Amino acid sequence: MPATIRDVARACGVHISTVSRTFSAPHLVNPETRNRVLACAERLGYRPNRAARALITGRTHNIGLIVADIANPFFPPLIKAAESQARQRDYHVFVADTNEDPAVEEELVHALAKQVDGVLLCSPRMSNGLIEQLGREVPLVVINRRVAGLPAVVMDVGRGARLAVEHLTGLGHRDLVLLAGPRGSWTSREIRRSATAAARAAEARLTVLGPNPPTEEGGRAAAERVRRTGVTAVLAFNDLMAVGLLEGLDALGLRVPEDISVVGIDDIALSRFTRPRLTTVATPTAAAGRAAVDMLLQHGGLAATRTGRGRSDTGDDRRATAQVTLRTELVVRDSTGVAPAAPARRRLAR
Amino acid sequence: MPATIRDVARACGVHISTVSRTFSAPHLVNPETRNRVLACAERLGYRPNRAARALITGRTHNIGLIVADIANPFFPPLIKAAESQARQRDYHVFVADTNEDPAVEEELVHALAKQVDGVLLCSPRMSNGLIEQLGREVPLVVINRRVAGLPAVVMDVGRGARLAVEHLTGLGHRDLVLLAGPRGSWTSREIRRSATAAARAAEARLTVLGPNPPTEEGGRAAAERVRRTGVTAVLAFNDLMAVGLLEGLDALGLRVPEDISVVGIDDIALSRFTRPRLTTVATPTAAAGRAAVDMLLQHGGLAATRTGRGRSDTGDDRRATAQVTLRTELVVRDSTGVAPAAPARRRLAR
DNA sequence: ACTTCTGCTGCAAACCTTTGCAGTCACACC
DNA sequence: GGTGTGACTGCAAAGGTTTGCAGCAGAAGT
Numbered sequence: 001m002p003a004t005i006r007d008v009a010r011a012c013g014v015h016i017s018t019v020s021r022t023f024s025a026p027h028l029v030n031p032e033t034r035n036r037v038l039a040c041a042e043r044l045g046y047r048p049n050r051a052a053r054a055l056i057t058g059r060t061h062n063i064g065l066i067v068a069d070i071a072n073p074f075f076p077p078l079i080k081a082a083e084s085q086a087r088q089r090d091y092h093v094f095v096a097d098t099n100e101d102p103a104v105e106e107e108l109v110h111a112l113a114k115q116v117d118g119v120l121l122c123s124p125r126m127s128n129g130l131i132e133q134l135g136r137e138v139p140l141v142v143i144n145r146r147v148a149g150l151p152a153v154v155m156d157v158g159r160g161a162r163l164a165v166e167h168l169t170g171l172g173h174r175d176l177v178l179l180a181g182p183r184g185s186w187t188s189r190e191i192r193r194s195a196t197a198a199a200r201a202a203e204a205r206l207t208v209l210g211p212n213p214p215t216e217e218g219g220r221a222a223a224e225r226v227r228r229t230g231v232t233a234v235l236a237f238n239d240l241m242a243v244g245l246l247e248g249l250d251a252l253g254l255r256v257p258e259d260i261s262v263v264g265i266d267d268i269a270l271s272r273f274t275r276p277r278l279t280t281v282a283t284p285t286a287a288a289g290r291a292a293v294d295m296l297l298q299h300g301g302l303a304a305t306r307t308g309r310g311r312s313d314t315g316d317d318r319r320a321t322a323q324v325t326l327r328t329e330l331v332v333r334d335s336t337g338v339a340p341a342a343p344a345r346r347r348l349a350r
Numbered sequence: 351m352p353a354t355i356r357d358v359a360r361a362c363g364v365h366i367s368t369v370s371r372t373f374s375a376p377h378l379v380n381p382e383t384r385n386r387v388l389a390c391a392e393r394l395g396y397r398p399n400r401a402a403r404a405l406i407t408g409r410t411h412n413i414g415l416i417v418a419d420i421a422n423p424f425f426p427p428l429i430k431a432a433e434s435q436a437r438q439r440d441y442h443v444f445v446a447d448t449n450e451d452p453a454v455e456e457e458l459v460h461a462l463a464k465q466v467d468g469v470l471l472c473s474p475r476m477s478n479g480l481i482e483q484l485g486r487e488v489p490l491v492v493i494n495r496r497v498a499g500l501p502a503v504v505m506d507v508g509r510g511a512r513l514a515v516e517h518l519t520g521l522g523h524r525d526l527v528l529l530a531g532p533r534g535s536w537t538s539r540e541i542r543r544s545a546t547a548a549a550r551a552a553e554a555r556l557t558v559l560g561p562n563p564p565t566e567e568g569g570r571a572a573a574e575r576v577r578r579t580g581v582t583a584v585l586a587f588n589d590l591m592a593v594g595l596l597e598g599l600d601a602l603g604l605r606v607p608e609d610i611s612v613v614g615i616d617d618i619a620l621s622r623f624t625r626p627r628l629t630t631v632a633t634p635t636a637a638a639g640r641a642a643v644d645m646l647l648q649h650g651g652l653a654a655t656r657t658g659r660g661r662s663d664t665g666d667d668r669r670a671t672a673q674v675t676l677r678t679e680l681v682v683r684d685s686t687g688v689a690p691a692a693p694a695r696r697r698l699a700r
Numbered sequence: 701a702c703t704t705c706t707g708c709t710g711c712a713a714a715c716c717t718t719t720g721c722a723g724t725c726a727c728a729c730c
Numbered sequence: 731g732g733t734g735t736g737a738c739t740g741c742a743a744a745g746g747t748t749t750g751c752a753g754c755a756g757a758a759g760t
Contacts, residue, residue, distance in 0.1 A: 002464070004716060015740045020718060030738060050465050051404040052716035055745050060401065062444075070430040073423065073619070080420040080447050087446070092465070094412075095445040096437070097430055114352070115400045115442070243623060269423070273593060275625035354746060365710045370748060380708060402746035406715045 003044040012040040023048055063296060064094045064112035064119035066105060072214075073268040074238065074285065075122070078143075081289030082120060089297055091117075102126045102184075106134065113138040118296040121145075125184050141296045143288055145186040152323045153291045157187050157265065158194035160281035160328035164235050164263045165195050167279070167330055169202035172339035173233040173261060179222055179245065180210025181237035188237055191265070195235060212237065216244035223248025232260055232339045239264035239271045239280055246274055246335065257337030267331055276334035284326045291324055353394040362390040373398055413646060414444045414462035414469035416455060422564075423618040424588065424635065425472070428493075431639035432470060439647055441467075452476045452534075456484065463488040468646040471495075475534045491646045493638055495536040502673045503641045507537050507615065508544035510631035510678035514585050514613045515545050517629070517680055519552035522689035523583040523611065529572055529595065530560025531587035538587055541615070545585060562587065566594035573598025582610055582689045589614035589621045589630055596624055596685065607687030617681055626684035634676045641674055 009016040014033065021028045022037040029037075040046075054060040065082055067075045079095055086093045094112060098104040102125040112119055118139035124131060128147050134140060135150045142152040168176060178195050181188030192208060199206035207229055212218040219241035226234055226245065236242035242264030249256055256262055256276055264271060264280040271278035359366040364383065371378045372387040379387075390396075404410040415432055417425045429445055436443045444462060448454040452475045462469055468489035474481060478497050484490060485500045492502040518526060528545050531538030542558060549556035557579055562568040569591035576584055576595065586592035592614030599606055606612055606626055614621060614630040621628035 006716080016717080017719080017741075018739060020716095021739090024718070028738075033738085047460070047464050049405070049716055051401045051410065052745090053718075054401040055399070055405055055716080055747090056718050058745085070433065071426045071619075073426075076421045076423075076426050079445065083420065083445060083447055084449075092444050092446070092462070094442050095429065095433060096442070097433055099434075110397065112442070114397050269421075270620055270623060273620060274623050356746075366747080367711075367749080368709060370746095371709090374748070378708075383708085399746050402715090403748075404715095405717090405746080406748050408715080 003041075003046040004049070005046070007044055008037065008041050008046050011044060012037050059117050060115060061090060062092050062094060062116045063293065064096065064108075064116040065122065066096050066098060066108050066112075066119060066124075067122045068098055068100045068125065070095065070097045072240065073270055074240075074266050078122065078285040078289040081286035082293050085290040085293045086297075089293070091293070091297065093293075098125075100125065100182075106130060109134045109138065109140075120292045120296060123185070123187070125182070127184075139296060141292045143292050146323060149321050151295045151321055153288050153295065153326065154323065155187075155283045155285075155288060155326050156328050157281070157283065158190050160265060160283070160330065161191040161194040161235065162198040163328075163330040164265070164279075164281055165198035165204070165206070166202065167332065167336065168233045168235070168261060168263065169199070169204050171233075171261065171336060173231075174204045174339070175229075175231040175233070176204055176206045177226055177229055177231045177234045178206055178208045178210075179212055179219065179226075179234060179236040179241055180208055181212065181214050181241075183211045185214075185237075191235075191237065207231065210237070212241060214238050214241060216240050216247075219244025219246075220248040220251075223252055226260075227252055227254065233263070233336070234260065235263045235265075237265065239266045239268045239278060242278055242280065242335075243270060243274055246276075246278070256335050259340055261336040261339075263336060265328075271333070274335075279333045279336040280331050282329050282331050284328070287326055291326070295322060295324070353391075353396040354399070355396070357394055358387065358391050358396050361394060362387050409467050410465060411440060412442050412444060412466045413643065414446065414458075414466040415472065416446050416448060416458050416462075416469060416474075417472045418448055418450045418475065420445065420447045422590065423620055424590070424616050428472065428635040428639040431636035432643050435640040435643045436647075439643070441643070441647065443643075448475075450475065450532075456480060459484045459488065459490075470642045470646060473535070473537070475532070477534075489646060491642045493642050496673060501645045503638050503645065503676065504673065505537075505633045505635075505638060505676050506678050507631070507633065508540050510615060510633070510680065511541040511544040511585065512548040513678075513680040514615075514629075514631055515548035515554075515556075516552065517682065517686065518583045518585070518611060518613065519549070519554050521583075521611065521686065523581075524554045524689070525579075525581040525583070526554055526556045527576055527579055527581045527584045528556055528558045528560075529562055529569065529576075529584060529586040529591055530558055531562065531564050531591075533561045535564075535587075541585075541587065557581065560587070562591060564588050564591060566590050566597075569594025569596075570598040570601075573602055576610075577602055577604065583613070583686070584610065585613045585615075587615060589616045589618045589628060592628055592630065592685075593620060593624055596626075596628070606685050609690055611686040611689075613686060615678075621683070624685075629683045629686040630681050632679050632681050634678070637676055641676070645672060645674070 005016050005019045009019045018029055019037055022034050063086055083093050096108045105124060105126050109119055121140055121142050123144040131147050140150055142150050144154055146152050176199055196206055209225055212222055214237055223245055236245055242262055245262055246256060254260055264278050267280045267282035271280050355366050355369045359369045368379060369387050372384050376384060413436055433443050446458045455476050459469055471490055471492045473494040481497050490500055492500050494504055496502050526549060546556055559575055562572055564587055573595055586595055592612055595612055604610055614628050617630045617632035621630050
């Protein structure tokens with residue numbers, strides 16, 4: 001029932017190759033013919049069959065986007081931006097969710113490999129080695145991780161963590177806790193490294209607690225441990241944890257920011273609505289999504305497995321391996337304040 | 351470079367059709383042969399080419415999911431559930447975002463049509479007529495709307511609205527406002543109808559304000575108008591609006607729930623974190639996502655355009671047109687309380 | 701011993717499109 | 731007038747898979 005290139009050709013009295021060219025290489029066909037073909041196509045409601053096209057060109061005009069958890073508010077803005085950018089370039093995007101499971105991650109890359117021109121791997125939990133290997137199977141762009149030999153877009157969370165710590169020490173805090181993220185997270189390591197350095201520079205003490213699950217529950221569960229350390233300020237791996245911590249501290253009778261200051265990372269929409277509103281490090285997630293698809297497309301344009309007959313691979317292995325770094329900024333809201341005269345621990349004693 | 355069915359056949363000393371059958375109709379091949387083929391395939395890293403498969407079967411094993419705004423917190427749980435359910439059935443899902451624009455909606459259905467076995471149309475803003483027409487082009491399941499002749503899954507927001515109104519009148523409120531959603535939203539009409547009826551039954555007055563954009567800003571902007579009506583309780587089209595309203599009322603110096611009660615709809619994650627925590631109607635978004643892909647797959651199994659040679663269409667037009675309705679529930683939290691003795695308007699006057 | 705059946709495998713067409721090559725035609729140039 | 735040029739179009743192969751049909755062997759039934 002759906003019209004094919006052949007139907008259009010017949011209706012128009014031309015050969016199918018002419019119809020094909022009208023769509024894929026318009027400059028090769030006489031304007032007059034072209035218009036006639038276009039008209040017939042329009043009339044018959046013809047739409048090129050992407051599967052057939054993919055079969056012969058080897059390019060699907062699809063990309064895959066793999067994230068840990070679609071429902072985690074950090075991701076949707078990134079997904080949205082990537083999808084929009086891709087569509088502008090006439091690409092569609094498969095979105096897949098790993099449920100934070102590295103095994104699923106790998107499986108998904110495989111499942112998608114034959115069906116896309118490349119995949120965006122977001123905040124992977126896999127080992128670097130495995131990622132490199134997968135990168136040999138299908139063009140890959142990694143988000144929130146640096147992997148040797150692979151294009152990547154990362155957020156400058158190191159800077160963000162430093163700004164956060166400086167903000168806190170500037171308010172007089174001398175005793176800090178860092179709530180680390182999940183094991184295997186590149187971002188978490190980065191934050192830790194930078195926060196430690198910044199604390200040392202300001203002659204403050206920084207205790208690292210973790211790893212913790214990067215969820216609200218992870219933050220809530222950490223509240224008790226935080227209290228026992230007696231610190232006056234906390235930097236959390238992400239906003240979700242920070243928000244959970246806010247709740248946990250509240251349940252323990254500690255006031256934020258009077259008794260203890262809290263800083264998150266990500267600036268998810270939610271952080272503007274908590275009470276107190278969360279001080280946090282804004283990460284440009286939308287920009288990251290856009291940048292990632294641009295890198296994939298521009299780069300994949302060369303590297304994509306071209307199974308058509310033309311097959312002009314020019315040394316598949318040494319890929320340009322650009323890595324872009326996006327800037328983060330501190331957003332000061334209400335969850336941070338000057339260090340209390342007496343640490344929170346004392347307050348609990350009364 | 352990537353292994354094809356032919357490579358496997360050669361490595362195994364069988365005909366390609368045997369390899370094909372090993373994957374697509376295993377019961378037709380001798381267990382012994384099958385295992386040999388499987389082993390070869392494994393060894394060569396063979397993965398079936400879905401484009402080629404799609405080309406001949408006419409089934410892509412992909413589905414499209416079209417939503418108004420990925421970043422709107424109402425959608426991610428639905429997307430996640432749909433994707434997960436689809437993957438279990440060996441389907442992948444294209445996610446697309448319309449930016450609330452009906453024109454983009456239509457364009458997307460077209461763009462996806464040739465590339466998927468069906469599409470899930472979520473909270474469409476298009477006209478019913480257009481949807482019906484598109485439904486003739488590609489199998490369609492509509493979410494949050496009833497369209498004649500098309501399978502649909504809707505949430506019983508009518509019930510939710512009734513429960514909300516009864517909850518409020520039960521607390522002594524006699525003067526209510528409904529903040530309507532965007533024009534063209536089936537859900538909004540449904541809520542309005544039901545809330546009006548419930549208010550009448552309880553002998554309360556209900557004023558409808560709107561249409562409003564279904565966003566936080568929409569709620570905030572409505573605060574002033576709400577205050578002028580002097581009501582003691584508000585039901586909002588969705589949680590985003592309710593949260594915005596909370597902020598707007600706060601800015602006007604009105605306390606929730608002491609001066610005025612607020613109820614939202616959807617129970618997005620955010621509503622547990624506002625202060626006061628939002629009373630709302632929980633909609634089973636994840637279940638809706640799952641149900642929708644099930645309907646599409648089960649139904650699309652028959653209706654899908656079979657372009658292969660078998661072509662055994664049995665009366666394309668009269669499709670089974672199941673419509674499932676999911677139950678909503680009221681979740682009482684802190685944004686609702688007993689009606690104040692004097693309405694809010696008075697309080698402002700002092 | 702002959703047919704019938706069953707279980708398995710091979711054959712080849714078909715799905716729709718792209719694209720290198722070759723052919724046609726008109727026109728201009730020498 | 732012959733040759734060359736350029737613009738356009740047709741031809742046919744190729745891409746990887748599925749599937750109706752036919753073939754074949756061996757078992758079972760008569």
